[in-house]
Amino acid sequence: xxxxxxxxxxxNQSDNKDFDELIKDIEKMKFLMIDKTKSKFADADYKKxxxxxxxxxxxxxMTSRFQGKNFDVFIKQDDGRVKGTVIMASDSTNxxxxxxxxxxxxxxxxxxxxxxxxxxxxxxxxxxxxxSDGKSKDKKKEHGVKID
Numbered sequence: 001x002x003x004x005x006x007x008x009x010x011x012n013q014s015d016n017k018d019f020d021e022l023i024k025d026i027e028k029m030k031f032l033m034i035d036k037t038k039s040k041f042a043d044a045d046y047k048k049x050x051x052x053x054x055x056x057x058x059x060x061x062m063t064s065r066f067q068g069k070n071f072d073v074f075i076k077q078d079d080g081r082v083k084g085t086v087i088m089a090s091d092s093t094n095x096x097x098x099x100x101x102x103x104x105x106x107x108x109x110x111x112x113x114x115x116x117x118x119x120x121x122x123x124x125x126x127x128x129x130x131x132s133d134g135k136s137k138d139k140k141k142e143h144g145v146k147i148d
Contacts, residue, residue: 003029011116022112026102031116034095041095049097050074053086066110069096073109089113 003011008023034041050072054060058074065071069089076084082103089096089110096113104112 001031003031018111019115022104022108022115026100026104028101030097030099032095032097032099034097036093036095046090046095049088058084058086062106062109064110067114069113071110071113073106075103085109087113 005023005027008026008029009020012019012023036042050060053074056076058076060072061075062073063071064073069091072088072090074086074088075082083101085098085100085103087098087100087104087109089098098113098116
């Protein structure tokens with residue numbers, strides 16, 4: 001999924017000032033969700049993904065654990081200014097990647113992920129979209145998405 005600055009602002013239905021501050025330096029964000037069990041995404045694949053960001057001149061800035069997920073944050077700088085940020089969140093079943101054109105305060109990286117994943121309607125819509133049980137197929141139709 002792609003989110004642009006205006007799309008991110010629309011997610012803030014409650015006019016939360018903290019969320020506005022969190023997204024103020026984001027121009028565009030790609031959100032990728034991988035079901036590790038279905039795609040057979042292994043630890044070796046994760047390590048390869050991390051090293052590929054390094055080959056694109058991203059620097060690993062932070063590693064943390066939050067709400068049962070491991071987070072890795074990478075940044076890409078140009079002339080001393082952060083131009084890109086990648087946040088990878090991984091648990092035993094899923095990998096989430098936020099590839100951001102712009103920047104997020106490092107101490108707020110997990111907060112951005114949590115907000116997108118839990119606190120907004122988009123988190124539920126994403127979960128409904130990628131879920132494969134019978135109930136979610138009905139919800140997908142409710143949201144106007146038809147699956148072949």
